[in-house]
Amino acid sequence: MIPALSDRDDAADGLAVGALTARLLADDAAHGPGLTGQALIEAVEAAGLRGRGGAGFPAAVKLATMRASPGPKYLVANGEEGEPASIKDRWLMRRRPHLVIEGARRAAEAIGAEETFLYVSDPHSGASLRAALAGCGEAMTVHEVAPGYVAGEETAVVRALNGGPAKPTDKPPRPYQSGVRNRPTLVSNVETLATIALIAMQGRGGDTILLTITGAVERPGLYEVPLGTKLGEALDRLARPFPGMRGVLMGGFFAGLLNRRALDLPLTHDALREAGSGLGCGAIIVIGADDCPIAAAGDVMAYFARENAGQCGACFRGTPAMAKAIEALGLGTIDDAGLAKLKDWSVSLRGRGACGTLDGAAHLASTIFREFPEEVARHRAEPCPRCRALLPAGTTTRFRASRQFDCAAA
Structure with missing residues (x-):
C-alpha cells in the first residue's frame, strides 16, 4: 500500500524525512526584505526554476506573462495533492506553512495580483495555513475542496474557485488567459512558491527537488536532493532499496514505468523526458524483486x-x-487481438481528454511494452502466479490506492 502522510506526527508513522542538500526541508529559512517585483522574476529565471506540480514549466515565464497582463488578476497556491504517491505538498503546508505563504505573497506582489487563494483538499494543511495566516496577518483565502486525482488540475482549480465542481474544463482558455472571476490567474504549486520564497530571501533555491520515495525500500519517506543527482544515488543514500529491484513507477502515476535503466538517469525534467518518462511531482515507487x-x-x-x-x-x-486489458494480461487470459488493442490504445488515445489523465493512462500502457517486453511475452505465454494472486483487486499491494488519503500510513 502506498504510504501517506497521516494525521499524526511523521516520526510516529515511520515516515523518513531527509536530504542530500536541504533547502525546503531546512527549518532556518531567512526572513527579511529580500527580492520583490521584477527583480524577483529575474532571480527566478536565473535560478532556472521549473514548476513542481508535474509539468515542469519555467516559473519565470509564468510570472512575467502574468505581470504583463493588464487589469485585475489573481494568484492561486495549489496545494491539492491529488497524486496518491506524493506527500511533499502536504508536508510543506503542515510543516513549513510560512514558507508557502511567503512565496505566495512575493509571487502575488511580483505579478500585481489583487487577491491570493490557498487551494487545498487536506483539512490539516488547511488548518495549518489558517493558523499561519492568523499569526502573520496576511490576507489570503484558504479554499478547501474534496480530494481527487483531477482536483488539482489548473482548470479544475479555477472551476472550483468560481463555484463549480473541481473538475477540468476544455482548454483554451487557460487560467492565465481567463481564470478566477474570468480574470488572468496564476495557478502555482506550493513547492514552487516555497522555492520562490527561498530565492527571494536567501538568493538561492531551485537547485533541489523534493522526492516522495516509497515501494520496495527500507526507508520510505520525503527527501530533498540536488537536481541532476542520479536516481540510483538518491535511492542508495536515502531510501535504501531492497535487493533485486526491477524498476520504478516514475514521477507519480502519470509518468509510467521504467526498468532498471532508471538508476543511471539524472533527476532532471529534460533527462527523464528524453528517456520517455518524467520527473512529474517527484513521486517514485520502487518495484521490488x-x-x-x-x-x-x-x-x-x-x-x-x-x-x-x-x-x-x-x-x-x-x-x-485499458485496465481490463492489463488485468487480462496479468491473468493470462488476453489473446493476441486484445494485446494489439492495448498497444494501439496506448498511442491513439493520447490528446483526447480535457486534462492529462487519459494521456497519463495511455503513456503508462505504452511503458509496459517499452520497458518490460519480456514480461509481456512471458505473461502472454503462461499465466503469472504473482498476478493471479493479486488480480483482480482484493489484495494490498505497493501500487494500490483507493483514493487519496485512504492509503495506510507508512
Whole structure:
C-alpha cells in the first residue's frame, strides 16, 4: 500500500524525512526584505526554476506573462495533492506553512495580483495555513475542496474557485488567459512558491527537488536532493532499496514505468523526458524483486479508471478498457487481438481528454511494452502466479490506492 502522510506526527508513522542538500526541508529559512517585483522574476529565471506540480514549466515565464497582463488578476497556491504517491505538498503546508505563504505573497506582489487563494483538499494543511495566516496577518483565502486525482488540475482549480465542481474544463482558455472571476490567474504549486520564497530571501533555491520515495525500500519517506543527482544515488543514500529491484513507477502515476535503466538517469525534467518518462511531482515507487510490473501497471490503470472526471467519453471509456486489458494480461487470459488493442490504445488515445489523465493512462500502457517486453511475452505465454494472486483487486499491494488519503500510513 502506498504510504501517506497521516494525521499524526511523521516520526510516529515511520515516515523518513531527509536530504542530500536541504533547502525546503531546512527549518532556518531567512526572513527579511529580500527580492520583490521584477527583480524577483529575474532571480527566478536565473535560478532556472521549473514548476513542481508535474509539468515542469519555467516559473519565470509564468510570472512575467502574468505581470504583463493588464487589469485585475489573481494568484492561486495549489496545494491539492491529488497524486496518491506524493506527500511533499502536504508536508510543506503542515510543516513549513510560512514558507508557502511567503512565496505566495512575493509571487502575488511580483505579478500585481489583487487577491491570493490557498487551494487545498487536506483539512490539516488547511488548518495549518489558517493558523499561519492568523499569526502573520496576511490576507489570503484558504479554499478547501474534496480530494481527487483531477482536483488539482489548473482548470479544475479555477472551476472550483468560481463555484463549480473541481473538475477540468476544455482548454483554451487557460487560467492565465481567463481564470478566477474570468480574470488572468496564476495557478502555482506550493513547492514552487516555497522555492520562490527561498530565492527571494536567501538568493538561492531551485537547485533541489523534493522526492516522495516509497515501494520496495527500507526507508520510505520525503527527501530533498540536488537536481541532476542520479536516481540510483538518491535511492542508495536515502531510501535504501531492497535487493533485486526491477524498476520504478516514475514521477507519480502519470509518468509510467521504467526498468532498471532508471538508476543511471539524472533527476532532471529534460533527462527523464528524453528517456520517455518524467520527473512529474517527484513521486517514485520502487518495484521490488517480488513485485510484478504488469500487476503494478494494472493497479495504477484501475485507479485511473476509477478516478477520471467522467466528463470525456474517450477517458471515461478508455481507461476502464485499458485496465481490463492489463488485468487480462496479468491473468493470462488476453489473446493476441486484445494485446494489439492495448498497444494501439496506448498511442491513439493520447490528446483526447480535457486534462492529462487519459494521456497519463495511455503513456503508462505504452511503458509496459517499452520497458518490460519480456514480461509481456512471458505473461502472454503462461499465466503469472504473482498476478493471479493479486488480480483482480482484493489484495494490498505497493501500487494500490483507493483514493487519496485512504492509503495506510507508512
